[in-house]
Structures are given as C-alpha cells and as structure tokens.
Amino acid sequence: MASATVSAPFPHRHLLAIEGLSRADILQLLDEAEAWVETGRHARKHDDRLAGLTQVNAFFEASTRTLLSFEIAGKRLGADVVNLVASQSSLKKGETLLDTALTLNAMRPDVIVIRHESSGAVALIAEKVDCPVINAGDGRHEHPTQALLDALTIRRRKGRIEGLKVAICGDILHSRVARSNFHLLAALGAEVRAVAPPTLMPHGVERLGARPFTRMDEGLAGADVVMMLRLQLERMDGAWVPSTREYFATFGLTEARLAHAAPDVLVMHPGPMNRGVEIASSVADDIQRSAITEQVEMGVAVRMACLDLLTRARRAERP
Amino acid sequence: MTPPDLLVTNARLLDPEAGTLVAGDLLVRERRIAALGPGLAAPEGARVIDARGHVLAPALIDSCVFRADIAAATAGGIATMLLMPDQTPPLDDPALVERAERLGKPRLWVRPLAAATRRLEGRELADLALMQAAGAVGVATGRGSIADTAVMLRLLRYAGGLGLVTVSHPEDAALVAGTVATEGDMATRLGLPAAPAAAEALAIARDLRLAALTGAPLHIPCVTTAEGVALVRAAKAAEQDVTAATAPPYCLLSDAALAGYRSFARLSPPLRADADRRAVVAALADGTIDMLASRHDPRSSDEKRQPFAEAAPGDAGAALLLPLGLSLVHQGLLSLERLVAAVTLAPARRFGLPGGRLQPDAPADLLLFDPDAPWRVESDRLPGLAGNTPFDGLGVQGRVLLLVKGGEILHSAPEVPCHG
Numbered sequence: 001m002a003s004a005t006v007s008a009p010f011p012h013r014h015l016l017a018i019e020g021l022s023r024a025d026i027l028q029l030l031d032e033a034e035a036w037v038e039t040g041r042h043a044r045k046h047d048d049r050l051a052g053l054t055q056v057n058a059f060f061e062a063s064t065r066t067l068l069s070f071e072i073a074g075k076r077l078g079a080d081v082v083n084l085v086a087s088q089s090s091l092k093k094g095e096t097l098l099d100t101a102l103t104l105n106a107m108r109p110d111v112i113v114i115r116h117e118s119s120g121a122v123a124l125i126a127e128k129v130d131c132p133v134i135n136a137g138d139g140r141h142e143h144p145t146q147a148l149l150d151a152l153t154i155r156r157r158k159g160r161i162e163g164l165k166v167a168i169c170g171d172i173l174h175s176r177v178a179r180s181n182f183h184l185l186a187a188l189g190a191e192v193r194a195v196a197p198p199t200l201m202p203h204g205v206e207r208l209g210a211r212p213f214t215r216m217d218e219g220l221a222g223a224d225v226v227m228m229l230r231l232q233l234e235r236m237d238g239a240w241v242p243s244t245r246e247y248f249a250t251f252g253l254t255e256a257r258l259a260h261a262a263p264d265v266l267v268m269h270p271g272p273m274n275r276g277v278e279i280a281s282s283v284a285d286d287i288q289r290s291a292i293t294e295q296v297e298m299g300v301a302v303r304m305a306c307l308d309l310l311t312r313a314r315r316a317e318r319p
Numbered sequence: 320m321t322p323p324d325l326l327v328t329n330a331r332l333l334d335p336e337a338g339t340l341v342a343g344d345l346l347v348r349e350r351r352i353a354a355l356g357p358g359l360a361a362p363e364g365a366r367v368i369d370a371r372g373h374v375l376a377p378a379l380i381d382s383c384v385f386r387a388d389i390a391a392a393t394a395g396g397i398a399t400m401l402l403m404p405d406q407t408p409p410l411d412d413p414a415l416v417e418r419a420e421r422l423g424k425p426r427l428w429v430r431p432l433a434a435a436t437r438r439l440e441g442r443e444l445a446d447l448a449l450m451q452a453a454g455a456v457g458v459a460t461g462r463g464s465i466a467d468t469a470v471m472l473r474l475l476r477y478a479g480g481l482g483l484v485t486v487s488h489p490e491d492a493a494l495v496a497g498t499v500a501t502e503g504d505m506a507t508r509l510g511l512p513a514a515p516a517a518a519e520a521l522a523i524a525r526d527l528r529l530a531a532l533t534g535a536p537l538h539i540p541c542v543t544t545a546e547g548v549a550l551v552r553a554a555k556a557a558e559q560d561v562t563a564a565t566a567p568p569y570c571l572l573s574d575a576a577l578a579g580y581r582s583f584a585r586l587s588p589p590l591r592a593d594a595d596r597r598a599v600v601a602a603l604a605d606g607t608i609d610m611l612a613s614r615h616d617p618r619s620s621d622e623k624r625q626p627f628a629e630a631a632p633g634d635a636g637a638a639l640l641l642p643l644g645l646s647l648v649h650q651g652l653l654s655l656e657r658l659v660a661a662v663t664l665a666p667a668r669r670f671g672l673p674g675g676r677l678q679p680d681a682p683a684d685l686l687l688f689d690p691d692a693p694w695r696v697e698s699d700r701l702p703g704l705a706g707n708t709p710f711d712g713l714g715v716q717g718r719v720l721l722l723v724k725g726g727e728i729l730h731s732a733p734e735v736p737c738h739g
Contacts, residue, residue: 019508096621097629118626119510120580139628140510179510202507203515 010309014126014133017142018183026151026187033152033298033305039076040300047304048078053110053311055079058100059136060086061117065271065296066136066146070113073303079110097121098128105129111311114138119176132310134303140174145306146270147180149298151188153291154225156298157266162189165262167219168210169195170229170251170278171240173202177270178229182208195219197251199240216251223261227268228253231278244277254280258289266291322726323739324348326361330370330687334677335377335660345375347683350726354679366739368731370687373720376659377675378684381637382564382666383486383540383612385462387422387429391615391637391703393730396719398684399674400427400615400637401666403486404434405461411437411445413453420454426729428684430672432459432486435474441465441492444474448481456670457538459486462587464522466492472529479535484562484669486538487526489547490588494518499628501589505574511628516591520546527554527561538669539563542608543588545598552607562669563602564610567636567643568709570600576709582623582630583698584709586614589632604653609665611658613640617705635707642715645690649716655690685723687735692718 010028012021039045055074059067067083074081084104095103097116101124104112111132114122119139126133137143155161166185172178172194185192186209194201194210205212213219220226231247241247258265267283267290275281284290325347332343332355344359345352361367378398385403392400402419404410410419411434423429433455437443439462447458458478464487465471471487478485491514498514500506506513523539527550530537542548542563551563568586573593576584584590602608616633623630636643640662647653667675674684696713698706722730731737 096624097626098624116626118628120628121626123580124624124626138510139626140512142510176510179508203502203513204504204507207504208507 009312015144015306015310016123016126016133016135018144018147018180019142021187023187026148026184029148029302029305029309030152030155032309033148033302036301036304037298039304040297045076046078047076049315050074050077050079050307050311053079054108055081055111055113055307056084056104056107056109057081057113058084058104059115061115061137063115063136066115069296069299070136070303073300073307076300077304077307079307097124101125101128110314111307131314134306134310137176140176140179142180143176144180145299145302146177147184149295149302150181150227150268151184152298152302153268153295154266157291158224161185164190164224165193165222166190166225166227167193167195167223168227168229169216169219169253171200171231171235172196172205172229173200174232175229179208181227182210193219193223197241216257217260220257220260223265225266225268226253226258226261228279230270230272231274233274248277252276252278252280253283255282258283265289268292268295271296321349324362324365325683325723325726325728326359326365326367327370327375327685327687328359328367329372330375331372332677333374333376333656333659335656335664336676336678338656338660340374340656345685347685347723347726350683352677352679352681352683355677361739364739366737368721368735368737370735373687373689373735374655375685375687377663377677377681378686378722378724379641379662380666380672380675381613381615381640381662382610382670384615384637385633386615386617386704387419387427388615388617388637388703389423389427391617391635392427393722394638394702394719395613395640396686396688396722397637397640398428398722398724399672400429401456401670402429402431403461404432404439404459409434409439409461410450411439413446413449416450416453416455425727426724428724430456430670432457435460435465435478435485436470441467441470444477447478447483451481451483456672457484457486459540460488462488464488464490464492468525468529471526472533475529475533475535475537479533484536484538486540489519489522489526489539489541491518491521494521499585499589500577501574501591503574503592505577509577509580509627516544516595517546519544519588520550523547523550527559530561531559534560536560540612541565541569541588541614542602543569543591543599544595548598548602548607552602555607562609562665563607564612565599565603565608566612566614567640568634569596570603570647571643572596572709577627580627581709582625582627583634583707583711585627585630585632586634587632600647600652603661604657606657609661609669611640611644611661613637617703618707619705620707623707633707634709635701635703635705638702639696639708639710639715641688641719642717643710645717646715648690683723683726685721686719687721689718689720691716694718
C-alpha cells in the first residue's frame with residue numbers, strides 16, 4: 001500500500017515555488033502523490049515513515065483547509081505535527097520575522113510548512129533554518145502544493161495535461177494559486193488562458209505563459225478545464241469590481257456560460273467558494289463536471305508526497 | 320578662530336561654473352578661496368598639500384537626504400546636505416528647522432527643507448515664512464506628494480511668494496498607495512503590489528501645470544522614468560522655472576534588481592524598467608536632470624531584512640554618491656565636469672547656497688578626489704549610520720582624498736600628506 005520507496009532523490013532542499021522546478025521534478029511529485037491517494041482510501045491510513053520527525057506548520061495568515069490538509073498529511077506519515085497559528089498582528093509584537101524563524105529553528109524541526117501574507121516571506125525564512133521548508137502560500141507569489149494538487153486532479157480525470165486548454169478565471173492579479181498554476185501548466189505543456197476583468201489581470205501575464213481574455217465566454221470557448229478563483233469580497237472597496245451582482249453576471253461560472261467550454265469540461269476551485277459570486281451552486285455541485293471535492297482529497301496526497309520527498313535526505317542520515 | 324592658510328598644489332582644478340578642468344594650485348585664506356592658478360607661492364605659516372594631479376572641486380552638495388549622517392557625508396566628500404522634512408517629528412515648525420540646521424556642526428552644513436504642510440499630512444500649510452527665517456532653504460512635500468490638488472496649488476502660490484523653491488515628490492499618491500514596485504514583468508512574477516510607472520508622469524504633469532499657473536519655482540527631487548524626463552524637458556524648453564534631480568540607483572539599476580526579493584533594492588520611488596534607466600542617464604548627461612542626489616536613507620538591517628513588501632524603503636547612498644556617479648563617467652555616459660556640476664553648482668544655484676563654486680571669494684568647501692582609485696562596496700563597512708545599499712559587492716572607482724569645509728580639513732588621506 002505504501003508509495004514507491006525507491007526513486008531518484010528530489011534535487012531541491014525546499015519547495016518554495018513551482019517556478020524553478022523542472023518538468024521532471026513536477027512529474028516526480030505527481031507520480032509519488034498518485035501512490036499516496038490509495039493510502040488515503042484505506043481504512044488504515046498510516047505509513048509512519050516520518051515517525052519521530054517533527055513537522056511544524058507555521059501559519060502566519062489564516063487558513064483552514066490548507067492547514068488541515070498539511071496536518072493530516074503529516075499525521076498519516078507518522079510525523080509529530082505541531083501547528084503554530086499566529087495572526088500577523090500578534091507576531092508583530094516586536095519580534096521580526098527572522099527572529100521568529102530562528103526561534104522555530106531552535107526547536108529543531110525536521111520540516112516546516114509556512115504560510116505568510118507577504119510575497120517572498122517563506123523564502124526569507126527558508127534561508128535561516130536548517131530543515132526543509134514547504135511554501136503553503138506567500139502573499140500573491142506562489143502556492144506550489146495547490147498547483148500540484150490541481151495538476152494531479154486534472155491528470156487523474158483527463159489522463160494527461162499536455163495539450164489541454166485550461167482557463168484560469170477570476171481575480172488573477174491577487175492570486176498565488178494562479179501564478180503557481182501558470183508555471184506548472186506551462187511546464188507540462190497545457191494551453192493556458194487567463195480570464196479576468198482588466199482590473200484583476202496582472203501586467204504582462206503573457207510572459208507567465210498565459211493568454212489573456214477579458215470576456216468570460218471567449219476565455220471559456222472549448223476549454224477542457226475551468227479553474228475558478230475566489231473573489232475576495234473586500235475587492236469591492238478598492239474599485240476593482242463594482243459589485244458581486246455585476247461580477248457574477250459577467251464572470252460568474254453558470255451553466256449557460258459553461259456551455260461554451262468542451263462538453264466534458266472539468267470544473268475546479270481552490271476553495272473556499274463564494275457561491276453566487278464566482279460560481280453558481282448548480283455548477284459547483286455537478287458531480288459529473290465538478291472536481292472540487294476531489295481536489296481536496298488530492299491535496300492530502302500531494303502534501304504527503306512533498307513531506308516524504310523533502311525529508312528523505314534527513315531520514316537517510318539517521319542511524 | 321580662523322584656520323591657518325591652506326595651499327593645495329599640483330591639482331587639476333575643476334570649475335563647475337566654467338566647466339573646465341585645468342592644472343593649477345588653490346589658496347585658502349580666512350575660510351574662503353583666495354586665489355587659483357598655476358605656481359601659487361605658499362604664504363608664511365600656510366599648510367601645504369601636494370594633490371599629485373588629482374581633481375580638486377567644490378565639496379559636494381547633496382540636494383536630498385533623509386538623515387543628516389555626518390560620517391557618511393565626510394566619507395562621501397559631502398560638505399552640505401539638504402535635509403528633507405521627514406524627520407521625527409517632521410520639520411514643520413521654526414524651532415525644529417533651527418535645531419536641524421545645527422545638527423551637523425561643525426563638520427557638515429545641514430540645510431533644512433521646510434515641511435510644506437503640518438505633520439506632512441498634505442492638508443494645512445505649515446508656517447513657511449517663519450521656517451524660512453529660521454533657515455529653511457526650500458519647502459518640500461517629503462516622501463510623498465500632496466494628494467489634494469487645491470492644497471498643492473496654494474502651496475506653490477504661497478511658497479513662490481516667499482521666493483522658496485517647492486520640492487514636490489513625483490508620485491501620484493493614490494496610485495502608489497500600498498504598492499512597493501513598478502508594474503511590470505518582475506512585479507508580476509514576484510507577486511508584489513505594483514503601480515504603473517506613469518504614476519510619476521501624472522504627478523510631474525500636475526505639478527508642472529500648477530507651477531506654470533503660479534509662476535512658482537518647482538524642483539522635482541527624483542525623476543526616474545522616461546516619461547517624467549520628457550515632461551521636464553518640455554517644461555524647460557518652454558522656459559518654465561523647473562529643476563530636477565535623480566539618484567544613482569535609478570541610473571544604474573532596473574527592477575531586475577528585485578529578483579529573489581532583494582529588499583535592499585526596495586526604494587522609493589521603486590526601481591523602473593531598463594528603458595527608463597537609460598532615459599534618466601541621458602537626461603542627467605544633457606542637463607534635463609540638473610542634479611544627482613543620494614536620497615540617503617540609512618536603515619537598520621532589522622528594517623531591511625524583512626519580506627520585500629514589509630521592508631523599509633530607501634538606501635544609504637551618501638558615501639557612494641561620488642563613486643556611483645563616477646561609474647557613469649567611466650562608462651562614457653557623462654562628462655566629469657557635468658557630474659561634478661550636478662553635485663555642486665546645480666543645487667547651490669537652485670537653493671541659493673554659498674558653496675558649489677571654485678572661484679575666488681567662494682567658501683573654502685573643497686574636495687580632492689582620485690576619480691580612478693578602485694575599491695569594492697561592502698555594505699557592512701560603509702561609513703555612516705547604516706550600510707543598506709543595493710550595491711553591495713560592486714566594484715567602483717573614485718576615492719575622497721581631502722575634504723575641506725570652511726577652510727578646515729575634515730578628512731585627509733595618507734596619499735596626500737599635509738605639511739606645515
């Protein structure tokens with residue numbers, strides 16, 4: 001039931017971003033994750049290869065599902081999992097992020113999973129600690145395990161990624177999920193589209209390998225996969241979009257709009273969803289086309305693969 | 320007490336007003352330049368320094384600093400700093416201006432710029448006439464622009480009436496709020512909140528238009544984009560009373576320097592695209608941009624070693640102003656005479672300062688430097704309050720050999736021993 005125990009060593013100390021990973025690195029992660037899906041479906045879900053290792057989940061920004069997913073992944077592998085959930089404000093009581101990093105490091109963890117609201121913050125901490133670091137989302141920069149679980153979901157449903165038309169839709173400007181997916185899908189040869197109102201489209205998105213569309217119907221035409229992004233409700237304050245009503249009317253994923261996509265289109269969402277804002281409930285709950293709950297399942301498998309691969313070198317050093 | 324006479328022999332005298340560089344000697348008497356020319360005789364009791372053919376120029380005038388950093392100034396050959404009003408508390412009161420003016424004594428002339436508005440909040444005018452009487456040489460909006468156009472108009476009218484130059488930060492306040500980079504591929508890739516480079520042109524266009532309306536003198540302390548340069552060039556062609564400055568990072572770096580979230584490259588304004596950088600260098604060379612300033616902003620490593628968006632903006636540039644400017648000279652992009660004018664005469668003229676000239680009767684604020692001496696920038700050994708610089712590790716040329724302020728020797732290198 002366990003995944004492959006012998007494979008090429010993973011050539012990176014940390015997992016900070018998809019950018020910088022080779023196609024082979026990505027495929028290795030996906031292949032190993034594939035095996036962990038089965039573990040999760042057994043009654044007995046333990047493998048325990050990380051027994052005795054300490055995994056710290058340091059979440060400096062609020063999260064429910066990603067934190068839970070990493071915690072379950074670590075526990076299924078037998079690690080001692082500790083969660084540090086601190087809002088930015090409480091940490092800002094005088095201590096710098098680097099001091100926090102040094103404090104964490106002094107507890108001698110074997111792997112640290114970090115989420116932070118500031119782009120680049122996870123890489124900064126990774127420079128200061130002696131163990132592997134996994135980026136669980138840094139600002140608007142990257143969320144590599146999300147892109148990996150998205151890719152695993154697509155590959156299992158579609159049998160491939162290369163050549164698929166993937167439309168990533170919504171608030172791309174503020175989305176780390178979109179950035180990681182652009183890099184990953186480009187590396188695996190998908191045809192990627194960025195679909196967003198002009199206010200939420202990043203400058204130069206073409207250079208990230210995505211073709212921009214500012215009209216939903218055009219962006220969806222013939223799409224094999226549609227990834228919806230969450231619209232933060234505070235975007236209405238900064239004049240990014242007028243209202244949730246208008247956003248749903250123009251960019252919400254409805255049955256009618258989805259008819260522009262391929263008949264066997266796969267609908268995805270990183271969660272948590274705003275039903276009636278970026279996605280209609282009938283689409284989200286369509287068990288034929290929606291892979292949204294499957295994504296969550298794949299998330300645990302992908303995170304198990306990441307934890308296993310990144311700690312392999314440390315485990316080999318032990319007597 | 321008046322210092323003894325000082326004779327510098329065997330120098331190359333750089334006169335920024337005439338734009339000449341000629342071999343000769345220079346005599347200082349009673350804190351002023353007494354004579355220049357070949358073959359000057361040493362008066363009885365004078366100290367004599369053999370310049371060994373190095374360049375003797377007016378001591379530098381740094382037209383924009385955020386801290387009066389004496390050690391950095393001395394190391395950089397700077398005898399005068401124009402201090403921005405962004406102090407704690409802001410320089411919005413005559414007593415604070417008076418105190419700021421005394422900060423550097425006796426090693427540095429600190430020339431305060433008065434805060435344009437109370438607490439630099441951009442709403443009510445500060446007591447500009449009283450601060451002028453207390454020693455302010457201009458009035459400045461500080462690190463940000465004044466968002467309210469009506470306040471800006473009244474500021475220009477009022478300050479212009481006092482004969483004060485208004486120094487207005489060129490970034491549209493609303494566009495740059497909450498951003499840390501220039502919109503472009505690098506900011507997109509790094510996921511950093513960014514504002515379009517046009518935020519600068521918008522601010523400059525507004526301020527130029529308002530200044531034209533009032534006839535008030537305007538100084539733009541940091542032009543960093545091609546579009547900003549074009550606006551200044553057009554205004555000068557229309558004979559508007561405007562001057563501009565830039566800083567070395569905008570001449571030497573682009574936003575490519577942000578790669579890897581290097582927070583030492585987080586500046587305000589942010590680094591721009593490479594085409595902007597090239598336009599800025601060309602404008603400095605042709606005089607569209609009058610001055611080169613350090614924007615010296617020393618920050619502790621605790622403030623800089625942070626996630627990029629949370630790191631304090633700014634760099635400690637005073638000690639590097641001359642060598643980084645010289646790197647443009649060595650690349651053939653700028654003449655030595657033009658560089659020196661941009662850090663001496665141009666700010667002296669604009670802000671009515673006595674220094675910045677190499678002529679009889681000018682104050683004896685002098686700098687002798689070797690424009691070719693090579694060295695390497697090491698941020699942890701940079702003189703001054705802090706060494707936060709995006710140029711760590713860079714090889715540069717240009718070494719300060721002698722710095723004289725008011726006829727007193729503040730610094731002299733062993734290569735140019737003083738006799739007598």
